[in-house]
Amino acid sequence: MKSIGKYRLQRFLGRGTWSVVFKVSLPETARVLALKLLQPDPVLADLLGMETMKKIFRREAQILGQLNHPNILQISDFDYWKSKPFFVTEFCHxxxxxxxxxxxxxxxxxxxxxxxxxxxxxxxxxxxxxxxxxxxxxxxxxxxxxxxxxxxxxxxxxxxxxxxxxxxxxxxxxxxxxxxxxxxxxxxxxxxxxxxxxxxxxxxxxxxxxxxxxxxxxxxxxxxxxxxxxxxxxxxxxxxxxxxxxxxxxxxxxxxxxxxxxxxxxx
Structure with a gap:
């Protein structure tokens, strides 16, 4: 896997119980960003169900999009890749x-x-x-x-x-x-x-x-x-x-x- 949608993968950053996070770039701008892809722990997915997790994931992206504060992670995109939702934010190292x-x-x-x-x-x-x-x-x-x-x-x-x-x-x-x-x-x-x-x-x-x-x-x-x-x-x-x-x-x-x-x- 070299890309997710239009985003080129640079490095795997980490995994949580809900998702995986990658350092990515946009080829046309070379801007470095972070991409969070819904990929839950199987136990949690069984407990909550994927549709529930997709709702919560979309909700996070919606709430981030409504917030504007210099010390809150800023979201720039939301989309789907192979039926899984992902969103893109500024990169934190x-x-x-x-x-x-x-x-x-x-x-x-x-x-x-x-x-x-x-x-x-x-x-x-x-x-x-x-x-x-x-x-x-x-x-x-x-x-x-x-x-x-x-x-x-x-x-x-x-x-x-x-x-x-x-x-x-x-x-x-x-x-x-x-x-x-x-x-x-x-x-x-x-x-x-x-x-x-x-x-x-x-x-x-x-x-x-x-x-x-x-x-x-x-x-x-x-x-x-x-x-x-x-x-x-x-x-x-x-x-x-x-x-x-x-x-x-x-x-x-x-x-x-x-x-x-x-x-x-x-x-």
Whole structure:
């Protein structure tokens, strides 16, 4: 296989449970892009059915096409190849997962200024999404990508919550949407999700960037990172409060609180 439609394959980038991703180019422009082709894990395909998966895949492409934010992956095409849907986006050469050192429980520590910058950009995307009535539901390092110009892009909108484009009736009711350590308690309990559901994984992610470990492994942030005082402990606890009503009211409020802590660090 040398091409998919009009796109010339350059390199296989990876496989997920839903799809495969290739680095591709358009011969007439030489522009480098990423192509995501629906090719699900056989177990998942048996569970959901290919028609259901095609609906969800199309829905992701439609939602991406409606969004316009500098830190959200931009889609440029949607089509079919051998009856399988695919869509094309800007190319990203790495992810926050790679920067943090892969999928291991213990990962490298990122310096405070850089971790705050990453978190700020994620929170600004979430504020934009929440104002548009969208809850991402799967913020994790794998879904935070970077272009070759080092611009952050939030990706993976296949299972987002959106009132005007519901998944109810498409997915089986026992499916949990979210990823392990980054899933909020209400997701794991299959309870109602709210915008604050997206803030929980941001708290987990910031803690892990600054310590190299997950919060469940124990230890206050201030005891594990010499650049963080007890105010940072309170910040993480609020972001990760079991009750979403006790978290920050919005992504913007969480961002402002974090930047205030950062300024205080330099005072």
């Amino acid at each position: 790495t992810s926050l997962k790679d920067i943090m050192g892969g999928g291991h429980v213990r990962t490298r520590v990122i310096r405070l200024d850089q971790a705050v910058k990453y978190t700020q950009e994620i929170l600004r995307v979430l504020q934009y999404l929440h104002e548009a009535g969208i809850i991402h539901r799967d913020i994790k390092p794998d879904n935070i990508l970077f272009t070759e110009d080092n611009n952050m892009k939030v990706a993976d909108f296949g299972l987002v919550y959106k009132d005007s484009s519901p998944l109810k009736g498409i997915l089986p009711p026992n499916i949990i949407i979210g990823s392990g350590e980054y899933a909020a308690p209400e997701q794991l309990a299959r309870k109602k999700i709210v915008p604050q559901t997206d803030l929980y994984p941001v708290g987990v992610l910031l803690y892990k960037m600054l310590t190299g470990r997950f919060p469940r492994q124990g230890g206050e942030l201030s005891s594990l990172n010499p650049h963080c005082n007890q105010n940072w402990d309170r910040f993480i606890k609020k972001a990760m409060a079991p009750d979403p009503a006790r978290r920050f009211h919005s992504a913007r409020e969480m961002e402002e609180s974090m930047l205030e802590l950062k300024r205080a660090n330099k005072a």
